[in-house]
Amino acid sequence: MRDGQLRLPGFHPLLVIGPYVICVVAPLGAAVLGETRSRGFYQELSMDLAVAGLAMLFMQFALSGRFKFLSGNIGIDTLMRFHQLAARMVLGLLIAHPLLLVAPALWGHPAVAARMLSTMFTARVLRSGTTAWLLLVLLVPIAIYRDKLPISYEAWRSSHGLGGIAAAGFGLHHALSVGASRAYPPFVGSLLALSAFAIFSVLFVYGLKPLWQLRRHYRVVSNRKVAERMWEIVLEPRNGASIAFTSGQFAWLKFGRSPFHVSDHPFSICTTPNSRPRIAFLIKEAGDFTRRIGTIAVGTCAFVDGPFGTLTLKGRSPKGVVLIAGGVGFSPILGILRQLRAERFKGSVCLIYGNRVRTQVLFQDEIEAMKQELDLSVHLLLSEPPADWSGNVGELTAETLARCLDFSDLAERLYLVSGPPAMVKGVEKALRARGIPRRNIIAEHFKFA
Ligand SMILES: Cc1cc2nc3c(=O)[nH]c(=O)nc-3n(C[C@H](O)[C@H](O)[C@H](O)COP(=O)(O)OP(=O)(O)OC[C@H]3O[C@@H](n4cnc5c(N)ncnc54)[C@H](O)[C@@H]3O)c2cc1C
Structure with missing residues (x-):
């Protein structure tokens, strides 16, 4: 290991990038193999880009699934940045899909191209594809400009997740109902496998993790103001051990009776593993959730999802x-x-x-x-x-x-x-x-x- 290089639980970056590329390329490869390529260049390109875009859309759920084997070595922030970059690519690929289909008419006969587009967007048989397309055209810009819009983070996160699930579902229906390779089992199989992985990713974050957290919940043992608008909150597990972290890492925290809600927030741990089972966080009053942090009473239930993050000295031996x-x-x-x-x-x-x-x-x-x-x-x-x-x-x-x-x-x-x-x-x-x-x-x- 090179000095300064980190080893945290998690796959080597190449073991993340490699399978990602395979997952995106697999349905495309199946589509290429499964059909006679008799349409024009632009039509073929349009279909291929749409299939790649749909596969990437499924993988978006895995990227935001907080899997430690994915983020452990790469860092969850890098993974989230890639999620955001991939979203822009998905949008580009899917915007190109109908435009490329009419591309041959676009130059010589723009009116014909416009009529074709209007037929596409109104045809009953293409309705699921149109809905997926429109959802993505809304979801991605809203995510990019979220900070400038008058919606809370929680409202955005719920609508983003539900909108993404709907877009992926409608996209899958479109590919399997009108896609040129819809009768080719490897094509259908690869898309269904990706959609199953996407469903598992969502269930993992919003079902399995909260279930696990319910069994291993914490309670607030102290909450005190330590500086202007700054609070130190100390948690202790109700039973068993607390999360095994390395100094400098962070965790997602939820407070309240149930872990089955989406309002968890990332906060860094300010204590060391030596002080376990207690773990402490410094929280600054910033927005609608953190402004109320001082009102969280001792004894309140807390749910911890972590640890995450690569800001740590583990595996490094600097002078x-x-x-x-x-x-x-x-x-x-x-x-x-x-x-x-x-x-x-x-x-x-x-x-x-x-x-x-x-x-x-x-x-x-x-x-x-x-x-x-x-x-x-x-x-x-x-x-x-x-x-x-x-x-x-x-x-x-x-x-x-x-x-x-x-x-x-x-x-x-x-x-x-x-x-x-x-x-x-x-x-x-x-x-x-x-x-x-x-x-x-x-x-x-x-x-x-
Ligand atoms: C890796 C990491 C570690 C952090 N560590 C700390 C820490 O130790 N102490 C601390 O005070 N703050 C920390 N933060 C920032 C903290 O998470 C936000 O200030 C807090 O979530 C804001 O929530 P709010 O509802 O009060 O504010 P809002 O006004 O609702 O949000 C302000 C901004 O915070 C972000 N945010 C809000 N809610 C969430 C959420 N549920 N998940 C992810 N991002 C969200 C959004 O970008 C939002 O635009 C950390 C953030 C990250 C990413």
């Missing part, structure tokens, strides 16, 4: 570590610091921690105390400092970072970065510009792009 956190992005970084202290890490540790105001700085006393046990240098940054502030001023930008990163072994150290996406992206860019290799930077974006 020096640089931890860079923005705001509540400090939560996993605190877990990693505590881990380094517990392991009596001998290397040099540099913490760069940015906040807007002083009252948001978390666990300052604990950080100070860590200096006794670790070779730790701390750079606190405030963008709105009080008059008596003697620390660094500004946001986590290339300039402010440059002032903190004043060591000679810059490129050899391991950088763990965590916080809001804009900050993390900026820091990653600044580090790369300083010549730090990509493999030495591990980042956690507190939002799935």
Whole structure:
């Protein structure tokens, strides 16, 4: 294993990408083998793109299925980014499907092409295909511009999931009712196998996992305000052990009587495995769910799905570590610091921690105390400092970072970065510009792009 490379439970990336490509190509291969290719070039291309698009649509469910064997080594955020990229490709492929069918008429006879399109979109026999097409044309742009629309995350997530299931179902019906290879068993078999995997992925997240969580639920043992708009919530399993995590990882949390609802949120664990069975999270009041975090009473039931994430030192043996956190992005970084202290890490540790105001700085006393046990240098940054502030001023930008990163072994150290996406992206860019290799930077974006 190369220094700096991670081994977490999960398939090697090639074992994820390979089967993904096979799953997408299999129905296409079956379609090519199963029919005499007698239509024109554009018609053949149209059918092939639609089959590939449908196969990718099925695979979207597996990508968002929170399977650890898929995300363990790649990282769930990378998987989600791929899910989003694949969605755009599916949309492109399926938009092209009817357009390519009329393409030969489009140039010479646009009016004929328009009539053909209108027939396609109104024909009874093509209704399932049209519905799937329209659903995707709605679902993908809504997902891309979700933040700008007046809908809650939960409402979007439910409608996105149900809309995706409906689009896949109608698409499957269309392919098996009018598709040119509908009578060819390998084609039908490959599409049905993909749809079964998609159904399993949905059942896994919304049925099997909650069932398992119900048996292994937690209770809130403490919930206290630790800084401005910031809460520390501590959970303990009701019976048995808590999840086996590595410092820096995150989990999806749900609170309430039942785990059978979609309102779970990802939060990073700020404690170390040593403090198990208790696990703690630092949660910032941000939106409709987290604004109510302070009202969660001790004794409330909690359900934990995890651990996930690759922001961890497991499997890595760096000589020096640089931890860079923005705001509540400090939560996993605190877990990693505590881990380094517990392991009596001998290397040099540099913490760069940015906040807007002083009252948001978390666990300052604990950080100070860590200096006794670790070779730790701390750079606190405030963008709105009080008059008596003697620390660094500004946001986590290339300039402010440059002032903190004043060591000679810059490129050899391991950088763990965590916080809001804009900050993390900026820091990653600044580090790369300083010549730090990509493999030495591990980042956690507190939002799935
Ligand atoms: C890997 C990861 C680790 C995180 N760790 C922490 C942490 O330790 N502490 C902390 O305070 N915050 C953390 N966050 C951010 C936290 O998940 C969101 O702030 C929280 O879910 C917002 O929910 P809300 O309903 O209060 O806000 P909203 O205003 O509803 O949402 C704000 C944004 O948060 C995201 N979001 C909302 N709900 C969900 C959800 N159910 N699943 C995924 N994303 C959602 C959406 O992008 C949304 O646009 C983390 C996020 C990620 C991706």
